[in-house]
Structure formats: structure tokens, C-alpha cells
Amino acid sequence: MKNSDQFSRRDFVKLGVAGATVGAFTLGGWAFTEFIVDEGTTDTWHKSVCRFCGTGCGVMLGMQGKKLTRIRGDENAHNKGVICIKGALLAELMKIPNRLLIPKIRKNGKLVSSTWEEAMQLVAEKFKSSIDNFGPDSVAYYGSGQLFTEESYTANKLFKAGIETNNVDSNARLCMASAATGYVQTFGKDEPMGSYEDIDHADCFFIIGSNTYECHPPIWERIRIRKSVNPNVKIIVVDPRNTKTAQQADLHLAVVPGTDLLLLNAMLYLLVKCQNIDRKFIDEHVQFMYEEKKVGFEDWVAFLDDYKPELVAEELGLSVKEIQTAAHWFGTSKASMSLWTMGINQRIQGVFLNNTLNSLHLVTGNICRPGATPLSLTGQCNACGGIRDTGSLSHLLPGGRFVQNEKDRNDMEKLWEVPEGTFSERPGYHAMELFQAMVDEKVKTALIMCSNPAQSLPNLNHYIPGLEKCFLVVADIFENTETANYADVLLPTALYIEKTGVLGQTERRYQLVEKLIEPPGSAKSDLEILVDLAERLGHGKLIKSKTTADVWDEWRKISAESKYDFSGITYERLKNECGIQWPCPDVSHPGTKRRYAKGDPFVEEGKEIQFYGKENNRAIVFLRPYIKDEEQLTDEHPFYLTTGRVIEQWHTGTMTDKISELKNASKRGKFILNPIDAHRLGITENDLVVVTSKKGKIEGPVSISDNETPGVIFASFFDSSFLINKIVNDQYDPVSKEPNYKVTAVSISKVKNTDI
Amino acid sequence: MELIEWVGLILGITGFILITSLAWMIKKYHRIKPSIKIMSLFAIFIAPLLSLVVANYHVFETSKEVKSCMGCHVMLPMGIDMLDSNSTSLAARHYRNNWINKQECYSCHKDYGLNGTFKAKADGYRHLLTYVTHTYKEPIKYRGEFNINNCLQCHEGTSVFMKVEEHEPVIENIKKGAQNVSCLNCHGLAHPSSLRRTPGHPDYKMLTSPFSMTIKTKPENEIRDLKFFLTHLILNEKPKN
Ligand code: SF4
Numbered sequence: 001m002k003n004s005d006q007f008s009r010r011d012f013v014k015l016g017v018a019g020a021t022v023g024a025f026t027l028g029g030w031a032f033t034e035f036i037v038d039e040g041t042t043d044t045w046h047k048s049v050c051r052f053c054g055t056g057c058g059v060m061l062g063m064q065g066k067k068l069t070r071i072r073g074d075e076n077a078h079n080k081g082v083i084c085i086k087g088a089l090l091a092e093l094m095k096i097p098n099r100l101l102i103p104k105i106r107k108n109g110k111l112v113s114s115t116w117e118e119a120m121q122l123v124a125e126k127f128k129s130s131i132d133n134f135g136p137d138s139v140a141y142y143g144s145g146q147l148f149t150e151e152s153y154t155a156n157k158l159f160k161a162g163i164e165t166n167n168v169d170s171n172a173r174l175c176m177a178s179a180a181t182g183y184v185q186t187f188g189k190d191e192p193m194g195s196y197e198d199i200d201h202a203d204c205f206f207i208i209g210s211n212t213y214e215c216h217p218p219i220w221e222r223i224r225i226r227k228s229v230n231p232n233v234k235i236i237v238v239d240p241r242n243t244k245t246a247q248q249a250d251l252h253l254a255v256v257p258g259t260d261l262l263l264l265n266a267m268l269y270l271l272v273k274c275q276n277i278d279r280k281f282i283d284e285h286v287q288f289m290y291e292e293k294k295v296g297f298e299d300w301v302a303f304l305d306d307y308k309p310e311l312v313a314e315e316l317g318l319s320v321k322e323i324q325t326a327a328h329w330f331g332t333s334k335a336s337m338s339l340w341t342m343g344i345n346q347r348i349q350g351v352f353l354n355n356t357l358n359s360l361h362l363v364t365g366n367i368c369r370p371g372a373t374p375l376s377l378t379g380q381c382n383a384c385g386g387i388r389d390t391g392s393l394s395h396l397l398p399g400g401r402f403v404q405n406e407k408d409r410n411d412m413e414k415l416w417e418v419p420e421g422t423f424s425e426r427p428g429y430h431a432m433e434l435f436q437a438m439v440d441e442k443v444k445t446a447l448i449m450c451s452n453p454a455q456s457l458p459n460l461n462h463y464i465p466g467l468e469k470c471f472l473v474v475a476d477i478f479e480n481t482e483t484a485n486y487a488d489v490l491l492p493t494a495l496y497i498e499k500t501g502v503l504g505q506t507e508r509r510y511q512l513v514e515k516l517i518e519p520p521g522s523a524k525s526d527l528e529i530l531v532d533l534a535e536r537l538g539h540g541k542l543i544k545s546k547t548t549a550d551v552w553d554e555w556r557k558i559s560a561e562s563k564y565d566f567s568g569i570t571y572e573r574l575k576n577e578c579g580i581q582w583p584c585p586d587v588s589h590p591g592t593k594r595r596y597a598k599g600d601p602f603v604e605e606g607k608e609i610q611f612y613g614k615e616n617n618r619a620i621v622f623l624r625p626y627i628k629d630e631e632q633l634t635d636e637h638p639f640y641l642t643t644g645r646v647i648e649q650w651h652t653g654t655m656t657d658k659i660s661e662l663k664n665a666s667k668r669g670k671f672i673l674n675p676i677d678a679h680r681l682g683i684t685e686n687d688l689v690v691v692t693s694k695k696g697k698i699e700g701p702v703s704i705s706d707n708e709t710p711g712v713i714f715a716s717f718f719d720s721s722f723l724i725n726k727i728v729n730d731q732y733d734p735v736s737k738e739p740n741y742k743v744t745a746v747s748i749s750k751v752k753n754t755d756i
Numbered sequence: 757m758e759l760i761e762w763v764g765l766i767l768g769i770t771g772f773i774l775i776t777s778l779a780w781m782i783k784k785y786h787r788i789k790p791s792i793k794i795m796s797l798f799a800i801f802i803a804p805l806l807s808l809v810v811a812n813y814h815v816f817e818t819s820k821e822v823k824s825c826m827g828c829h830v831m832l833p834m835g836i837d838m839l840d841s842n843s844t845s846l847a848a849r850h851y852r853n854n855w856i857n858k859q860e861c862y863s864c865h866k867d868y869g870l871n872g873t874f875k876a877k878a879d880g881y882r883h884l885l886t887y888v889t890h891t892y893k894e895p896i897k898y899r900g901e902f903n904i905n906n907c908l909q910c911h912e913g914t915s916v917f918m919k920v921e922e923h924e925p926v927i928e929n930i931k932k933g934a935q936n937v938s939c940l941n942c943h944g945l946a947h948p949s950s951l952r953r954t955p956g957h958p959d960y961k962m963l964t965s966p967f968s969m970t971i972k973t974k975p976e977n978e979i980r981d982l983k984f985f986l987t988h989l990i991l992n993e994k995p996k997n
Contacts, residue, residue, distance in 0.1 A: 030885045071936060075950060081949070
């Protein structure tokens, strides 16, 4: 008889089948879920950088085959995954139709299709004949803070060491020159000492001349988060406009345009008076100077007597109490951080303002420690790395060297292996002089790359004839830019991830953009164009690095001979890391978060702080007097016009104004007025008005908004059908040569009949 | 115990009693009376079915809880960061401000509609199997794309949302069907970055230790409960580092 307790073979099989069934269900279910939980629309993700503004956000690019389909902020980059709407729409940028696909040459007034050979041959001939007939200073290069570093470096080398002209300048002159000069004068070296990370430690933010909310949104988000986590943090915003940044401030100081140096000096006065200065820090690290002359602490204190709040408040348009509050918050916080941009730089006293902002930090010891730093926010994605660091301006040479300094010239002649005396000791034409030289027919042939001066220059009407007279070679991605209208030769270029190169943003961080797709048509990278031009002009040996990787290595090695040493930042590292901050002298160096402080490779062992850019290791506090802006209100011009960017648009809108989401959101160019002014003038929303300055007049629609303060009219410059720069003042800072875009006296009247 | 658990328990006990009595009756009477048939129908089919439904419902419901998600230690950095009053992540900000005050993970991570619930559960099942079979690697990665409709379900149409003009291009992008703008682009990381969640990173220890948290915004008992749960979890299942 079968023992019922025995486990039969049959039972075993049954159990096995049951187990297998359960297992099959489990695994089948797993496979099923693997199948139904979708992977998203991208095949691969690539680490990259946004190509628009100087925030330099790290992005992750999602590719589907050869198409860019998704953009996400890079969570591991400095921006911690936050980007703005422009960056979020980079995929749309790459889809813009009607790119320039082949070179074009102007024949009988019309641009006609050509070949690279024909176009480049013509370009080389024109350059050669200008140089032969009128000397090397009859040609020029006008570049951009949006080219890759390798491209700007090569252009600078070709023109300064090859063609032997210092006529190398760029659109960065229009946005960053005052900040760069301010840093050089105060600390001996350009570029800031602080980092974005300081935002996470600051207790007081002093934001002046920056609409951070719209122009550097991830930075604003970081400030906002800092405040939300620590509500005691104070935000002071100094801006004539009630911008979205100002609306969220704890204290908004709506100064009269052009007067804010009075405010900075008044704050310094109060800091001294209330003993909120750091005497020990001053004694150890600071030198006072009036112009070229060394002065003492007492002289500085006496100088500030002219800026008692009671004496300046009225001209500033502020109350004494407001100035006191700002000085008190700045001086008593544990760590104060200043942030500024074009509102300070694009000014007739731009350098003085930059000096004085740096002084606020030096005299209070709010510098070189977490949260305590001045930090000038950069406009373009590569104005710092590409233009300032490579010395691609008419008065500079690479690595913080100066054209006028003999030792600097000799150093660079050795490094570039050209004979002594190659460089001219005379600075070339800076941007405003360059376009004037075109008007005066002193510059006969020019190469303009990645820039749109026919829309971005102030007092446009004056400079346009120069663009017409000069033989203009324009390298761009589109044919319908304002500048392309004046091109004699138009060269199609690669855009963003259609080429490889390095971008260097605000906080000395170098980041790599890798090529992911081929450029359309026969478009080439700007570097390829420069290398080709060098060959044709007989400078092929000088421009020996012909690929981006080779140029980078050459520049990297040259940087080791300066305090800009980034020789440890190789392409290999950049491919794997989310950017590296220089100085970075070797490949194992992690980069320098805080410059001039312990941890900076140039700070001597045992020192906590060393301003090594200056011979005596002391940063300079300049006595900078306020000079009234020439643009004063009169009966004829009773309003101030100030210009700026809006969140959706990038500069002259050549790219962003072709992306429907951005175009529709920003709407068209217009004048924005305060309701009180509008009411007084009998102007209502969408009325057509004429705004007139000493430079001319333009017509446009009006929008009425509380975001403007009475007496101030705002207009943005992205719309090519609304060329606001035609009426903007073109005076410039006497030192930095940066134009005074922010202050133009104007009148406004409703259009009855069109009289333009 | 919650009501649903009581119901399950009662059903289970009832089923057990019925089956035991059924076996006893069959042994005693050697035949099946109609009353036994009804009883057996209930014991063999109805009670288990009801138990299954109740159990499933219970599992479905409890798997929506934060505790359930954080049952796997790879999820600890997300949970701990969310509870941390000093964290600036989106999850922490939502939690701190009580914008979502229960089922915090599930509320954002399930797509809306029936399909969404099904997908969330399916994904949960996938997570579970990946976890128990150890076929994952830290830092774990979100599979596919986070559906921004999950954000818009709550935010779109609110006055705060509409007031922000900068949302205009986002809405246009969504309407266009391109959907390549994510809310996270402008509003920041939902959870600690993958770098910080990588074993060996200086923040990893902190992100996997409930002792590092500062929680100020929830009722005391809730905080105690969560901390206790997490501590218990960590002590029993030490994460790799
Ligand atoms: S435009 Fe500027 S702020 Fe916006 S994503 Fe690009 S780099 Fe960042």
C-alpha cells in the first residue's frame, strides 16, 4: 500500500510545475513592466553647456539619432539642474529653418551664392590689398563673446601676431569692459575671486544694475532659495526700474539713472561712520589711491565727507533712511555679496562704479570667504574665457597682458614664437573707435564673426555708413541679420553643438561643448574659417594648431606662464567633469573656488589672503568722485531712456526671436512707461509714440506697466524692426571704452501723423 | 491598525474557521449536504477572493505611502532629503510647505488617470524586483521622463501660476506637442543630484542617515514615527558606502 505521507515523484513534479509557474509569472510580470515603463524619447544623453548667457548653465542634451530632442539642466553642474526658458528651448534653436548654407558674395548690390573657394579667395585678396596699400591697421577683426575660446584665441593670434595689427575687438567691449578694467585696477588681475556657490552662504545680497530675475534666472532662483531657507537673509536691489528682481527685494533703491556712484560713496561714508569697516583687514591687505597717487586712510575718510547721505539723497532720488538701511545691512551682515552687470558696466563711470563696488567689500572685509564677495555677472556665454582671458581686445594680449607693456609684448612674442617687435605697442581700435574708423574710411576691410553690430551698436544711424563703406566679411548662421545686410561676403558658420569648443563663464569656470551633429549645408566652424584665412594670408605656420583640441592644448600651455594658469584643464577632464574653475595648474588640481584665498595655488603657503595681482599684495581702494552724467534731463528731453534684455530673448534676437515660444512670449519691441507718466501724457496701451534723443528718433508702440518708475522709459533691443539703439547715447567710459547704453535723455510724444 | 487591515484579518479568520469546519464535517458525515456546499463555496472561493481583493487593495494603498517607497534603502536619500528642513530640493520645499501632505512620493510620481495608476504600480513592481534581485546600481536613475502634467495637474490654472508671464512659452511648447520643456528646468532639482547619491560622495552618508535631518514643519508624532521607521530600516539593513 502506498504510504500517503511519502512525497512521491508525482508530487515533486507538481510542486516543480507550481514553482515554475509562480516564477514564470513573476519574471513575466517583470519583463512586462520593463516593456511598458517607457524609456523616454531619447537614445543618448550628453553633458554640455548652454550657449546663450554668461550664467553658463550645465545642460544635459538628449539625442534621438542625430536630432536634439530634449534639454535638461545638468543636476551635477554648478547650476544644480536649473536653467531658464531660453536654455530649455535649445532643441528648438537647432531646428530653426532658413540657415545660411553656402557662402554668398555681394555682386551688383545683391548677395549671390558662391563657393568657399571663391569667397575665401576674395576675402584673402581684399585683406591683402588693404594691408599692402594702407598698412596692417587698415584691417580689423570684430569678434564675439559667443565664439568658442579656441576661435577667439586663433583670431587674436592671427591678427596681432600674423597681420601685426591690434585692431582686434569684440562685442564683449559693449558689455564687460568696465567690469574687467575695474578688477584689473583694483586687484591687478581680471576676473572675479568668488563663485556662484557663495550665494549659498551670503546673508546680504547687494544687487545693483542687474535684473537677475530676467537676465540670469538660475542665479536669481539660487538667491531666492537661499532666502527661503534662511528668511533673515536681506536682498537689496538698486535699479531705477521696478524690475521683477526689485519687486522681490527687501529694499529697492530706485535711484535716478546715472547717479548710483553717489549711493556707493554714501554707503562707504556710513560704513566708516558706524564703524562697520574692518581696520585689521584694511591694514593688512588694502592700499588707498587717488588716481595714480597713493593716499592714506584719513584722506579716503575725508574724501567721503562729500557723500554724506544728507548731501546726496535728493540727487539720488532716495531718502536718507534708505541709504542708511542699505549701508547697515551690508556692513553688519556676516557675509555680503554684490552682484551686478550691465546697469553698472554700460555707464560713463562704469570703471569707477566697479572700483567702488570692490571697495565696499575690501573695507568691510567682505571678500575671499564663503558668501562674502563681489561678483560681476557676465553677459555672454564666453566673454570671460574667450575674450577677456585670451586678451582678444584691442589693448590686451593673452593671460592678462597689455599691448602697451613692453615686457608683456616680449613675453607673448616668445610664446608665440614671433620676432621681437612684432606687436605694435599702440592699442588697436576699440569697438566704438573701430566703427568710427570705418565711417572715416581708415579701416577698409573687416571680419565680423558671430556678432550683430548693425543692431547692437549705440547711435546706430551714425555708424551704419561705415558698415556700408568698409569691405565687410560676416560669418554668421543666418542671412537675415541686420549686419548681414551690409556684408560683402557672407560665410555660413556652424552653430553650438555643430562644433566643439570651450566656454568660460562668470565664475572662471571652463566648460566643454562637444560636437554632436554636423552643420547644415557647407557651413564651417569659425575656427576652420580662421585657419583657412591664415593659410591664404601666408600665416599658416603661425596658426599651427588647426583643430580645436590642438588650439586648446596650445593655449593651455601658454596659460601656464601667467596667473591665469589653467594648464590642468584638459579636454579629457572637461569631458568628464562639469567644468573646472581656474587657476588649475595641473591635471590633479581640483580647480579654485575662491581666488586670492587659501586654496588658490598662487597664494603663498601660510597666508590666508594674498592679492597677488598687485606687487605689494594689496588691493586698491580708489577714491572715485562722482561726475554728473552728461545726459541730464532738460525741458526738451524730460525722460530717461534705459535699455536692457527681457527673459525670453537673447541679445539682438537673431536666434531667440526665431523660436516661436520665445517670440510670442516676448511680443514685439516697445516702449514701457509708468502709468503716471502715461496718464500725464495722455498715452494709453498700444498707442504709437515717437521717442526722441539727441541722436535721433524712433517710433514704436507703448506698453504701460508698474514695473517702470516715473520718469524712466524702458525698451529692449532684441527686435530688428524696432532698432532702439538708433537713439541710444554712444558716449563711453574714458577708461574701459564701454558705451553708456543705460542713460539717454529723451522726449516722448504720441504719434498724430507719422513724421519720421 | 487601519480599518482595511481589520477587514482583511476578519475575512482571513472567517475563511480559516470555515475551511476547518468544512474538513471536520466532511470527515464526520462522509457526504456533502447542501449547507456544506454553500459553506464550501464561501470558504474555498468567496472568502479567498474577497481576501485577495482586500489584500490587493491594501497593498495598492500602502504602496502609496512614503514609508513604502522608502522600504528600499536606495530610496533613503530621496526621503531623507525630502524631510530635511534645510534642504532646497523641490521635494523638500513641497513637503515643508505642506503643499502635498500625504502620499508625498506617489502624488508626484503617478501619472494621472487610470492608466497612470496602473503605470505607477507596474513601475513599483519593477522597482521591487530590481531591488530584491540586486540588479540596480547606486545612484539609481529615473527611467524615462518625468511627466510634467503631474506638476500641471496641481499648478496650472492657479493664480500664482498664471501670474508668472514666463510660463507662457512653456504652455505654448506643451500645446505644440513638443513637450521638451520640463518644470524642473527652471524650478530646480526634485531630489539630491545623482553625484551626491553616489556611495563615496561626502554627502552620501548624510543622505542615508535619518539623524542628519532637521524637521520643523510636521506634527511631532509624525516626525517621530518617520524617524523611528528610518532608523529601524538603517539599523537592520546597512546601506553600502
Ligand atoms: S540662457 Fe543663461 S541662464 Fe538661461 S539656461 Fe542658458 S546659460 Fe542658463
